[in-house]
Amino acid sequence: MRPLIAIFINVLLIGGLFLYMGIRDTGEETHHIAEPEKAEGIYTLDISTTFKISWEEVFLLNAQGGENAVISINGMRLTGEMMKSPFDSTFRINNLPGIIEGKNEVFIELSRSSEDATRPAAVNVEIKKDGVKYFSDVFWFEPEEPVVMTVVFNEDKAKDN
């Protein structure tokens, strides 16, 4: 009789354990978000504007947490440290961090001087992958309109071939 009771208790315990693990697993599944894979390759971002902007100043301001220019990639705000040196009329960020497999988003906000803001403006955004032009778009802005743009592009493995 006793071995039978022991087996019964064991089955109960093991069963309970599995049941608990099952519940715990589904519980974890609820809050699990598949973090996307990092894309391979070196990406460069070039921004050129029809209005004057002191990139030196942007660089410094950003380093101090100022908001003369704001650039975010996939929800990650770039710091002055990541924004590399000014480059004539073009602002370049070498080795753009945070590009993932799938949908990518680059957010750019620039400020114009009050004098420049009385005229329309254009901003050219270009992304290169391993030195080859990969994406480019021109954004137009009316006088007084905030210079804010979002660039969306898809990065997938198939494109590498």
Add this chain to the structure above:
Amino acid sequence: MKNIKTSFLYIVFILVVFSFFLLAAEREGKPVLFCSTTQINDFVKNVVGDDCIVYAVLPPGADPHTYQPTPGDAQRAASVDLCFENGLHLEGKNWMATLAKDAGKPIVTCTDGIEPLIIEKSGQTVPDPHAWFDPRNAAVYVRNITEAVCKLDPINKEKYEARARLYLQQLRNLHAWIKKEVSRIPPHRRILITSHDAFNYFGRTYNIDAQAPVGWSTGSEIGAGMTPKRRIEIIESTKKMGVRAFFVETSVNPKLIREIARETGIKIGGELYSDSMGEHGTAGDTYIGMMRENVLKIVKALE
């Protein structure tokens, strides 16, 4: 005793007559406008300021899809100069157009000129009426309103146009601000689950995947078309998608979304303004305020 009663009645009579005179004085020469929704009411007020008298049919929190006009609405429609509706069948069974038509008043459809998003509603494709959720569409509403009031009251044309210019600039700033705020959410987390599908334009404009388990139905229809099978599908798919939060809406019964949130263990990210703005005195009592409140809640929950 009789004397007191008579003089009391006399005073009441004088007061009533006086208040009518006051009303008439205030209304003197001013055009009277009648708007269907709280958002349109706000757009119109931003353009006309104190130069017109503006009334809205819907109070804050009311649902335009299921609203039934009252005899009071019909009476008011008969006394106004111009009506404004959203159009694209936001006003269920086109109640605003019917009110205007029955009263013999002209009506402006604020969504005229907007390329509507086409969505599926019980197997049929229909235009999505929630166009104001893209501030660039709100600008179209404002331009349509401005054109109509300038025609109605050309003496004040310059004032209306100046106010509209200022407000359009505010809408442009709002659009830029939303883009910036949303940029803080990693794109793969941008899944917005709400009670009813009011957020398609918002989603398209700001790269957010907007979905609503209830589909089109709102208000009294809540839970309509929700079968146990569909319910299980929703629960499974939200778990798989990695949804971070559900949102309830001010003008929609939150029962169903709260139940699904409980069953999936996903939190409620807050209450969003959708088809109606907030009560007077709340942060969402203007269009810009309601958009701002929504964005702050969405970013906080999904960031």
